[in-house]
Amino acid sequence: MQIKGIHHVSAMTANARLNVDFYTKVLGMRLIKKTVNQDDTSMYHLFYGDRVGNPGTELTFFEIPNAAANHNGNRSISEIQLRVPDDASIDFWIERLNAHDVVHSDVVDIVGRKTLPFQDPEGQRLAFVSDETNKGIKGGEPWEKSPISASQFIRGLGPVKLTVPKAEVTGMVLADILGFTKVGTRPAEQEGQPEIEIYSVGEGGTGAEVHLEERTDLPPERLGRGGVHHVAFRVEDKEELMEWVEKMKALRIPTSGFVERYYFKSLYFREPNGILFELATDGPGFATDEDEAHLGESLALPPFLEPKRQTIEATIKPLDTGGER
Template identity: 60%
Template sequence: MELKPLKGQHHVSAITASAEKNYTFYTQTLGMRLVKKTVNQDDTSVYHLFYADERGNPGTDLTFFEIPRAGQTVPGTDSITTTSLRVRDNSSLDYWKQRLEDHGVAHDDFSNINGRRTLAFRDFEGQRLMLVSDEHNEGVAGGQPWEKSPVPTRHGILGLGPVFLTVSRPDRTARTLTDIMGYRELPSFEGEAGQPPIRVFTTGEGGTGAEIYLVERADLSRERPGRGSVHHVAFRVENEEELRKWVDHITSSGLSNSGFVERYYFRSLYFREPNGILFELATDGPGFEGDEDFEHLGEGLALPPYFEPHREAIEANLKPLHTSRSS
């Protein structure tokens, strides 16, 4: 059975305690487009919000589950510790530094990480984010920022960049990435003072949209997740036929997994790597325009067909979130 290489990041899903504040921050401050307002398909009592480029192209989605009672994250190891977001070039980072300051968003100084200019910042719940310049990037193409965003298209977020995994036993995760998932290991780069180098893994066409950074921190306790933490990272698979091959492959590798899962907007497979981080493989399609047209993505509560008979009960359990842009 021949498997095509994974194509890079598909989406990252995180946790928020406030859908309303989350919507305001990611659309008004970061200028991403809400392309789908739906529910967590494993718990329909909570929202699942998808922010992305103009139409939610694969590789551009940062998503959030709303868990109103979620406590604050206690950072630690065996977790996804930073999600980076791609911008066009170094001058875009200058724009973003000023924008973050204008909006009172906590951020670090510019940094050079693995040869790229970056700007780390946190959202209102401490979600760890980083803008990364694509100035010299080659590899997976970025998305197309939405022209109606409050951020100029020239500086808009293009999609997901490298994802940082912080683990206590890096060799176990590394073997999963290379021996099972087909990633290639690249030269490492310097980490924090006194800490081991950060290992770099890539897949498919490579570049910022296809890199995983593996950070070793055996000195930390396991992260206690809450608002401001990341739930899982998903990787791109071309189509359903290919995903079904991956289901067989992951199963034969000995990793416990979900099997094939229908998510309507894409099809998925879930499993945990040996340090306990949740990975998902997700298909590039069908996409987000099957139940809403392009102009009105994210404006109404979208439910997959298998949840439509329960719409009234689902809506009754959700606090209204007004996302219509036509009024």
């Protein structure tokens, strides 16, 4: 029962068209799946990643049209880092963000890694992180049709930052239940607050870290567009996931129980500060119902939603991504 790293992060958008344009045309990620929220089929669920959406490369978005802007605050997933190959890539991305009028900050050094904070058009807090010194989990595979060359292509998810009022209790869940190890700290971003704790799991490196920020000066986040819904961690397969289901039962931790997501299997629970964690299997992957060459082009529905396709397509706003039926 070894968690392998970050699996995916799911965030919120109010505008699927704007979202697709930014993440595919500006950032050059591949739209690997255009589907619906399985718990509310009236909204899109969009998945971006590397060439085939390998685990650890997936950034996903739920679309809620007209959603209010996120009110940043405590009890939140407050930054998503995106891995790029090396320090030279950071210089490339500064120029590209400037060319597309993308809001960004200056490059900062975080535990020896060049890091470039920026925001998407809805205020989503992101950062590029250089894999120049990475010795942990390998990055994903470049997509040959991306507008970004292989030497600068986003290789996956880097460290995810959690902002909480009591870091100790979230740290206990990460370490004592999920098997993370505290490997260091980084300076606080706000004067007078504790240092940010760094937890790592599995092979370690940029694809396997959670950065835990304690803030005692913030109100709770009000989730909206530009906010993050949950973070998922990688487990090997269904057999191992079922062991986690049983472990959570034994610990009397409330969970969703086993959930079939078709592209992976999942288990959800909230840690004591209220952040939603998911454990998700590495497979079967996103090419199970679409040809690898045409991922993300058409509306994909898992088999249990296929009988409702006509109703779903009549309800959801059309989103042309190059392969509509």
